[in-house]
Structures are given as structure tokens and as C-alpha cells.
Amino acid sequence: MKYDFTAIEQKWQNRWEEQKLYCATTGSDKPKFYGLIEFPYPSGAGLHVGHARPYTAMDVIARKKRMQGYNVLFPMGYDAFGLPTENYAIKNHIHPRIVTENNVKVFRSQLKALGYSFDWDREINTTDPGYMKWTQWIFLQLYKNGLAYKAKMPVNWCTSCKCVLANEEVVDNVCERCGSPVVRREKSQWMLRITRYADRLIDDLDDVDYIERVKIQQRNWIGRSTGAEVNFAATTGDVITVYTTRPDTLFGATYMVLSPEHALVEKWMPQLTNAEEVQKYQAEAAAKSDFERSELNKDKTGVELKGVRAINPVNGKEIPIFISDYVLSTYGTGAIMAVPAHDTRDWDFAKAFDLPIIEVVGGGNVQEEAFTDVETGIMVNSDFLNGMEVAQAKEAIIAWLEEKGIGHSKVNYKLRDWVFSRQRYWGEPIPIVYCDKCGEQPLNESDLPLLLPDVESYEPTDDGESPLAPMTDWVNCTCPKCGGPARRETDTMPQWAGSSWYFLRYMDPHNEDALASKEALEYWSPVDWYNGGMEHTTLHLLYSRFWHKFLYDIGVVPTKEPYAKRTSHGMILGEGGEKMSKSRGNVINPTDIINAYGSDTMRTYIVFIGDFEKACSWSSDAVKGCKRFLDKVWNLSENVVPGEEYSPENETLIHKTIKKVTEDIDSLKGNTALAQLMTLVNQFSGGCNRAEFRTLLQLLSPFAPHICDELWEVHGFEGICSVSQWPVYDENKCRDALVDIAIQINGKFKGTMQLAADLPQEDVIAAAAANETVLRNVEKIGGKIVKTIVVPNKLVNVIVK
């Protein structure tokens, strides 16, 4: 019989779907397992191998869990709002909804062709009105709880997308998505107060099982630092508040620096003797992009504010005040006290402007370089702090500042509030209206979802207005409070909105009265295992944790954290180790591989390709190797003899294999699990019995489910392989009766000897002493055996002197 993978795969995919074999049941008594992967953005290019890697890995886990008796929720959906769809729609004059529908169709058929065990009854799409309704509902709750607010502020504006971006979407001052330059614009924007959750987003990382680099990256992004705010008096009578993490070095503050945008600079302008020079510097700084500002970070520039001085509150000394663009207006208070002796940047500036450097922490040579070590230093030149260690001095000075009422301890974050407005058409409209009488008003929940107007044209505008703004039929509405005339908010939500809670919708996707029922949320929460890309660590992953915590606070969800475990996959590179890209022409289309070798081969290769967490390059030859392996399994099927028990010559290897496959799948090492299965199949090359073949099919089933279900049926085993009960192993049967013991002479490997397993140590030593290899080497060295080290069942090391 021929291995007709196309027919077999089609047959089983149909059967799985008809029988709803992989559908999850809320409330089942079985233990639950919720495995999640990031749902795709249905782009016009279709599914690529980058999707297939994490999807296949989680499918293998889900399939194994199911066979182990878990009630498995493994869902799929589409994150379908977004710019590429909108741009494509504009260019080709098709409505984005149609574009989305077409793309989703392609994605769905590709996903099905890969044989994933998704619960297709729970498929979701973020652009469905029934889904959008709850995205908008969550926004209203955020609004009502003071976490969504409108603010006029400088924002990142992508010159190509003609749209505002969140800080997280700007990489090296270009748009993360399209690579076009990002400029600053002053705009009124909807913001989400993610900063209110900064502490919990850091602290609760201790309670979840995320791979370490994800935790580190999130902590760094939130960027919590503890220090103090200190008030300096200016000679004008104004107060300059600074933020510092080193209040202990206050005695070493020899000048101050304000950011060029600091409000006091404007206030003081009339009394500055060098106002012109100051204004020129401000103008230069404003003209520079953030990129240029940080590019030029080698040489410190700045201008002294002549005519104003500050007083160091600890010693009453007058010190000069500068403006410089190395002080950021957006962090802390936009002003610093400069301690050149103990801060590298201040040191550079002091050298450039010839300012005094006063050592206040001993241990370095501050005339040569800034001494920033906080572990070893002892305070000097600091009055009542002298002799203390840095940590001690921090506490003492903060106490002193608080007592005098001129400072207090303070925690700062790099994290900023989330810019939530986008000036595009293809997103969820923000459910707010503006009434002349009542002002800003949220829509009534009963009026959700607020749908997009169905129009012909929705080109982005250059003036920063949403394309929805000119659609007066839609914009003009009535005020939900007074019923008078009102106008709708015309900005839409970012793509991150729908994906911030989608994992909850899977739990109860058709619910019309709530985002999901209490029962479903209680039963399925939290997601047990979430795998996704590192690129989402400070975007989607952080955003969704924020939303989830908020939903927890208002009693909607039962857990503080959405995901119990997070892992991440490496990229699949092209054949030569280069990134796959259209321009290089090295993109692998999963459909081509499926057509040529079958989905089981594709799946097997994707798992076998290498370490899941590392980048791997695609190899067309190695794909064939996996096809060969499945061919061998297929051919083995014709050499299966009767036998309901494992035969003695295969028993140990089978138990070992069950053990290895079971453990390796759980630790994302499908590559070595498959290697072990290949070893087993190689051992079976002459044939195997029914019991052995049955176990092989079960172990291979998570990786190559179609061929296994088919052969299972061909051999008349009961039920369906992919939902049969996972085989168990006996630890005692995982060991060979005879073992090869390595022989080392003085630590060098010389050969092996075969002994019975678990022999007492004395017997092993005796066997070694009598061993030919040992005797020969002892003689050669011309010494005596002084010691023998035995590692049970592994090795003996004979020390000869």
C-alpha cells in the first residue's frame, strides 16, 4: 500500500472536524489545560513558517495533554484590525471587511491543512461586532475608573502611516511596523493609565512562570528606580525640584541642569543676561529629533542660565544652573542636581564646562573618572553623613530632607502611559461623544457595539485627523446623557486593543451578555501555557497583563495574572541562515511543503529543526529526512506481527522511549523526542509486534497525527489514536540488564567493558582490576593501582601511579 499522505490527511482532518474530536467542554471533571498561542494577523501573504513553529509546538503539547486525560482548550482566532489591511483596501478599493474575510479564509484553510487540533467552534475575530462590543465595553470600564483620559501632549507620529504610535511601537525612532521616520507632534490623545499598574506589573512577575528573559525585559521596560525628590531654592525665589537616585551625594552637587523645555526657563527668560543664547540652544534642541539627541551623546552641550543661581540646601552654597539636552523633560522632574564626582554624564559635562568636581564618596579617583560604585564607598566631605556607607547615607539624608520639609523619597518609572488613539479607519471606534452641553460623555453600554460607518473612502489625512472625522453622518449623533446634539470621537483604538483580552473570549466565545460567563472564567483561568514571540514582550504581553489586572480589580476575572506560564520560540531563518524575506526570495510557504511532502512531514520537520528557543535555518534536504522517517513508519506497518506484549529485545528501548518522549514534549524538546522515536523505528527495521507498533503510533501521534490515526485504523486498534490513552512507562524497565562501563586510566578514556547492571562497587573494582585494557595500561605506565573510582553503571576510573 502506498503512503498517500494527501488523501490520508484530508480524510482525518474531515473526520476530526465532523466528530468535534478536539472541542473543549467547560466544566468537565477532568483536569483542564488551556494552551494558547498568539493568534495571527491575517495578512494577505498568508501563513508562513514563522507561525507554524509555535503553533506546531503547542499543538504537540495539546495533543499529548489530551491523550493524558486532560480537558484541553486549544483555540484559534484572528487579530484582524490593522494597517496593512486598511492600506491594501485603500489601494485596491475593496472594503477592509472584505479583505479581512478573504484573508481569514486563506489562513483558516492553511491552519486546517496543518492538522492543528484547534477547537474550531471557538474561533474568534477581533473585528466581529460581537467581539468589538466587549473591547469597547472594557474601554468604557477603564474610562469610568479614571484609567482612560484625554490629554494634549507630544506624541510619536509616523509620517507614513499618518498615525500616532505608542512608545512601545517606536524602535530607533522609526515606526516599528513600516520603518518610516517618527516625528514629535503635539496632539490631544486618548491615554490609558498603565503607569498606575507599574508596581504590580513588576512585582507580580515573581508569581508567574515566564522564561527569565521575558521577565527581565518587562522589568527593564517598566524601569522602576527608587530615590528622592529634593527641592532646591533659586535666587529668584522659585523652587526647582529634582529627582535623584543618589540623594546621598547631595553634598557633591556643584551645579544643576534643567531640560531645555523646563517651564522655569521661560519664566526666568526676562531676567537672564544671556537670554538670546539660551533661546538659541532651546531652538536647536527642539529642532533635533530624539534620535539626533541620543546619537550625539558623546559630547555634552548646554548653556548656563546667567542671572539665576540655585542654593544647595545641605550647605547653603550657590551653584550655577544650566540647560542641556542630556536632561530629558519626560523623566523625573525634568531637572537634575549634578554630582560630577559620582555620575558619568555629570562628570562629562563638568569636564566640558570646567565645573568643580567634589568627591563625597571615597574609593575612586574622581578627577580621573566618575566613581559610581555604591557597594564599597564610604561618605566623605558630607558633614553629618561622613563615615557612613552609601545605603546608610541614603536613609539618613532622606530622613533629614523630610524633617526639613525639602524632600522625600520617591519612586520613578520609565514606563509612560499608553497612547491609545489612532487616526485610522480600520480599528474599534472609541465609544465617547462630545456634547456641547455635557462635554465628554461615554456611550451607554447598551449602545455597544459602536460600529464603523460603511463608506467608500477612508484615506488617512495629513492634518492628523482621523479619516472618520469628515464622515458627518456618523460623527453627528445625540448625547447619551441629555439627548442633545453631539459629535463622536473619531480616533480608533490601536491594534493592541483586541488582543489585550482575546484569551478570555475563547473561554466563552458566543456569550452576548458578558465578555465570558463567570463559570467559564472560573473554570478555564488562567491560561496554563502561553507561547509567543519575544517581540511582544513589551507590547501585547505587557498590555494584556495590564488589562487583565484591571479586570481583576473590577471583579470581572478571577485571577490576578492572565498567563501562568510564558515561553518563546526562536525564529526560522532562510536556507543560508538569513532572515526570510520577500526581497531575498527565500520565503518558505507551508502550503508548498504540505503539497510536496504532507502536513505530517511539515510538522515533524518544524519540530525536529532544532532547539525551540533558538533561531534555526530552514533546510530543504532535512525536510526530506523527515519524510523518509514517516515512510519508514508506513513501511513498518506491513511488517507487524501478532503480539500483545512488548518483546524482550525491544522492551527496554520502548520504555525508555515512552519516558523520553513524555518528558521532552513537556520541556519543548520535541527535537530530541523525535530523535528517540527515530532510534526506535531504526531498531524496528526488521519488523515489530502489534503492542510495539501500537505504542509507537501513540508516541508519534502528537507530531504526525494523520499517519498515526490512519495506521491505527488499518491495524484495527480500538477508537482513534489521537484521543487514545497515552502510554505509560515503568521506570524499572527503562534500564538495560547489561551495561557498557567506560574504562578510564588516570581520567583518560581507554575502552569499555560489559558488566551486569547495578553490580556492587567491589565487583566493579574487581572486574576492572582483572580487565585486559586496565592491565595493559598499568604495565605500560609501570605503576600500581592506587585508587579506583566507580560511577554506577557508567564508568570506572583507575588511578595508576
Added chain:
RNA sequence: GCGAGAGUGCUGGAACAGGUAGACAGGCACGUUUGAGGUGCGUGUGUCGAACGGCGUGUGGGUUCGAGUCCCAUCUCUCGCACCA
């Protein structure tokens, strides 16, 4: 600059908790099956050497009976952050 991770055959990659480095696969070579083969099967394949044997996990040290694995130093690469006071 700071933080994280990684350097193993011709290639992708294995190696539990320090215990036979190179599993498994690809490629290549030879043989064989075949009318033919981008088929199947078999054998070989780290390196030097005819062999005995020696040498081998980026580099240099160290700890240990024993190091790819641990420690110190150093080089290279990848990723993340980047004037965050």
C-alpha cells in the same frame, strides 16, 4: 556603555545533576537493488596516523581522579535597552 544569551564535525543539532563528546538527521563517498532514478538497502564519515596511539567542544589559565559542562580572564557573535539622573 548596560543587561541577557550563545560559541561543539562539512551542515542542522545531541550530551541528565561534572562521568565513553558528536545521539538523531542532513550532506558526501563507496557498494548494492533497478531499464532508469532526486528510489530502496548496506557500509563509512571529528582530526593526525599504515598501525599502536595521539589530539580534539572560540582562546588562555584554574579547580577536580575526571571539565563541552564549574571558576577566573579574554575574544567573537546574536538579541534587548540605551543620556531614565
